[in-house]
Amino acid sequence: MYKIILAFRYLLKRRITYFAVLAVALSVFIVVVVMTVMTGLVNDFKQKNHDFVGDCVVGTESLVGFAYYEDFIQKLESEDFVEGISPVVKSFALKRRRGSGLDDVVEIMGIDPLMHCRATNFGETLYFHRNNVSEMFVPTYDPNLAGCVQGIDLLLYRSADNNYPHEAILDRIGYSISCFPLTARGALAQVGTDIVNTRTFYNSDHSHSGLAKVDGTMVYLPLEQAQWLCGMDGSVKRISAIHIKFKPDVKMETGREKISSLWIDFKQRKADESQAYLLDTVTVQNWKDYKRATIAPMEQEQTVMTVMFAFVGITTVFIIFVVFYMIISHKSKDIGILKSIGVSNFNIVQLFSGFAFLVGFIGSAIGLLAGWLFLLRINRIENWLFEHFRFQLWDRTIYAIGDIPSQVDLKVVIIIFLSAIAACLVGALLPSFQAALQEPVKTLQVGQL
Amino acid sequence: MNQNNAILVSEGIHKSYRMGAMEVRVLKGVNLTVKKGEFIAIVGASGSGKSTLLHILGALDKPDKGIVRFEKQNLSSFNSGELNEFRNKMVGFVFQFYHLLDELSVLENVYLPAMASKSVLGWLAYRGRAKKRAGEILGELGLSERAGHKPYQLSGGERQRVAIGRALMNEPKLLLADEPTGNLDSATGNGILETLEKLNRAGQTIVMVTHDDRIARRAGRTVTLADGKIKD
Numbered sequence: 001m002y003k004i005i006l007a008f009r010y011l012l013k014r015r016i017t018y019f020a021v022l023a024v025a026l027s028v029f030i031v032v033v034v035m036t037v038m039t040g041l042v043n044d045f046k047q048k049n050h051d052f053v054g055d056c057v058v059g060t061e062s063l064v065g066f067a068y069y070e071d072f073i074q075k076l077e078s079e080d081f082v083e084g085i086s087p088v089v090k091s092f093a094l095k096r097r098r099g100s101g102l103d104d105v106v107e108i109m110g111i112d113p114l115m116h117c118r119a120t121n122f123g124e125t126l127y128f129h130r131n132n133v134s135e136m137f138v139p140t141y142d143p144n145l146a147g148c149v150q151g152i153d154l155l156l157y158r159s160a161d162n163n164y165p166h167e168a169i170l171d172r173i174g175y176s177i178s179c180f181p182l183t184a185r186g187a188l189a190q191v192g193t194d195i196v197n198t199r200t201f202y203n204s205d206h207s208h209s210g211l212a213k214v215d216g217t218m219v220y221l222p223l224e225q226a227q228w229l230c231g232m233d234g235s236v237k238r239i240s241a242i243h244i245k246f247k248p249d250v251k252m253e254t255g256r257e258k259i260s261s262l263w264i265d266f267k268q269r270k271a272d273e274s275q276a277y278l279l280d281t282v283t284v285q286n287w288k289d290y291k292r293a294t295i296a297p298m299e300q301e302q303t304v305m306t307v308m309f310a311f312v313g314i315t316t317v318f319i320i321f322v323v324f325y326m327i328i329s330h331k332s333k334d335i336g337i338l339k340s341i342g343v344s345n346f347n348i349v350q351l352f353s354g355f356a357f358l359v360g361f362i363g364s365a366i367g368l369l370a371g372w373l374f375l376l377r378i379n380r381i382e383n384w385l386f387e388h389f390r391f392q393l394w395d396r397t398i399y400a401i402g403d404i405p406s407q408v409d410l411k412v413v414i415i416i417f418l419s420a421i422a423a424c425l426v427g428a429l430l431p432s433f434q435a436a437l438q439e440p441v442k443t444l445q446v447g448q449l
Numbered sequence: 450m451n452q453n454n455a456i457l458v459s460e461g462i463h464k465s466y467r468m469g470a471m472e473v474r475v476l477k478g479v480n481l482t483v484k485k486g487e488f489i490a491i492v493g494a495s496g497s498g499k500s501t502l503l504h505i506l507g508a509l510d511k512p513d514k515g516i517v518r519f520e521k522q523n524l525s526s527f528n529s530g531e532l533n534e535f536r537n538k539m540v541g542f543v544f545q546f547y548h549l550l551d552e553l554s555v556l557e558n559v560y561l562p563a564m565a566s567k568s569v570l571g572w573l574a575y576r577g578r579a580k581k582r583a584g585e586i587l588g589e590l591g592l593s594e595r596a597g598h599k600p601y602q603l604s605g606g607e608r609q610r611v612a613i614g615r616a617l618m619n620e621p622k623l624l625l626a627d628e629p630t631g632n633l634d635s636a637t638g639n640g641i642l643e644t645l646e647k648l649n650r651a652g653q654t655i656v657m658v659t660h661d662d663r664i665a666r667r668a669g670r671t672v673t674l675a676d677g678k679i680k681d
Binding site for chain 1: 501504507509510529530533534535536537538542544548549550551552553557561562564565566567569572573615
């Protein structure tokens with residue numbers, strides 16, 4: 001009991017311990033805030049990619065695409081673990097606004113509106129047709145025109161205060177989209193003056209996926225139109241990928257393995273077909289692997305950040321070590337007194353470890369509370385700074401970030417809390433052992449007073 | 450000397466210290482027997498090894514050579530746990546500079562040895578009795594009014610009486626006092642000696658170290674430590 005009482009009294013009476021508590025609180029505050037924001041950004045980014053892709057993709061990187069997809073889709077439709085299937089054409093194109101002399105390089109994505117919105121969350125990204133996705137390629141100003149959906153950043157500029165200047169009705173603007181159609185062997189399908197396929201589309205909607213690259217480069221077209229533009233509409237039609245959504249109770253990897261096994265079987269059955277060679281380039285990937293190139297750098301940044309905070313942890317350990325070394329140097333008389341009344345070395349270690357635990361516990365609690373309160377108001381603080389000083393953590397005209405993530409993850413909080421206490425215990429361990437090994441006769445000598 | 454009635458016996462105690470390159474032999478074969486209920490004063494010049502001897506007798510320090518027997522038990526055969534229990538239950542130390550814990554109140558300082566010997570649950574069960582006994586001790590020492598004060602709020606004499614109270618808390622068989630009046634004026638020191646005499650009359654065995662012959666004369670027996678040996 002004396003250990004608890006003395007640990008508390010040392011904490012309250014020694015001003016230097018306030019600095020130790022403050023150091024722990026500051027470290028915890030910084031780690032909680034930055035980890036929450038960073039983890040929030042990474043999770044948000046992953047979720048947006050997941051929403052955009054669906055759960056699984058059977059596809060090829062080749063611009064030629066692959067054939068016989070309709071048979072495979074038919075097979076998938078009979079599987080009870082599959083909820084949505086969407087055939088997709090992906091390629092690059094030149095986009096020219098009617099009346100303009102400039103071409104922009106864009107990516108095109110040919111989709112079937114209903115199928116794609118069932119396999120992905122694409123419907124949620126639309127502005128005008130969110131509740132009527134089947135009409136997404138029908139311009140409201142003239143339903144007879146061929147429509148296209150463009151990534152929002154191709155049409156609108158986001159203001160610094162994170163808003164797009166949406167208008168009630170889209171302007172009637174035509175865009176000519178040109179592609180180089182390819183044969184199944186990868187050669188140009190047309191020669192001479194008709195080397196490209198061009199067709200005019202009119203704005204029917206815009207899509208805001210929250211993914212900067214997608215929103216800044218992607219033009220969505222009806223599947224058949226995209227197939228024609230890319231030369232994939234021959235007697236044996238081709239596509240680039242099939243996006244698949246699993247039923248909610250299906251685990252991601254289990255679903256992918258089942259699709260993979262179905263694909264292997266399908267490929268064997270099609271081995272004798274004329275364009276069977278195109279199936280060799282097709283892979284079956286879950287959404288994470290499919291978007292690995294995009295997600296990996298962000299995860300790497302998160303890892304680097306975690307390593308940097310490990311250094312913050314080491315600094316905290318060192319601060320605690322110095323503080324405890326100083327405290328114990330001043331408390332050598334107390335250690336001698338305690339030993340003279342029969343207190344064991346182990347109990348001395350326990351006493352100072354308990355003291356360190358209190359410093360860690362209180363410091364972490366203060367840091368977590370302050371961090372939580374700060375995160376609750378982080379967006380308001382940023383807005384206020386922007387209104388008064390035009391300061392933003394991320395320039396919204398450049399970064400595809402909406403609100404700063406402020407959702408504190410309980411698991412992260414628990415890890416930080418326990419790590420801070422552990423850091424204090426580690427920092428106090430050596431001085432505590434040093435204290436325990438002090439000889440009472442030396443500490444009680446007149447010269448030591 | 451008849452050793453049947455002895456509570457503490459030291460035989461051939463040697464102790465030396467290293468000061469730089471030099472070895473200083475402080476104790477060179479000290480033999481001392483302390484009988485139950487005795488009040489012994491160990492006198493000697495400054496640096497003669499009085500405090501060192503007292504620390505060895507109370508198991509705060511270990512001799513290089515020789516044996517200390519407490520109630521016929523050889524202290525050098527004790528393991529560290531037994532030594533801690535010996536220091537907690539069998540002996541009480543009173544130091545020249547009181548050595549009280551500033552973070553604790555007077556009452557807490559007095560019952561600290563009782564608290565140190567109990568687990569948290571054990572202490573919660575025993576706390577009432579310990580506080581009562583500590584209160585009684587403070588009453589006997591004339592410090593009832595000071596129970597809630599902190600050591601730095603007391604005079605030197607009061608602090609030393611608190612230190613005596615702490616030493617007596619677990620009713621030790623042996624009280625070891627190292628220059629208990631060395632830091633006090635003569636009137637206050639006299640009060641402390643009266644307290645020790647009173648305790649001795651009540652049956653408490655006391656070994657006191659002092660360099661002052663006049664103070665030593667207040668004890669029942671005086672032994673002199675010179676050249677590292679006892680000269681009766």
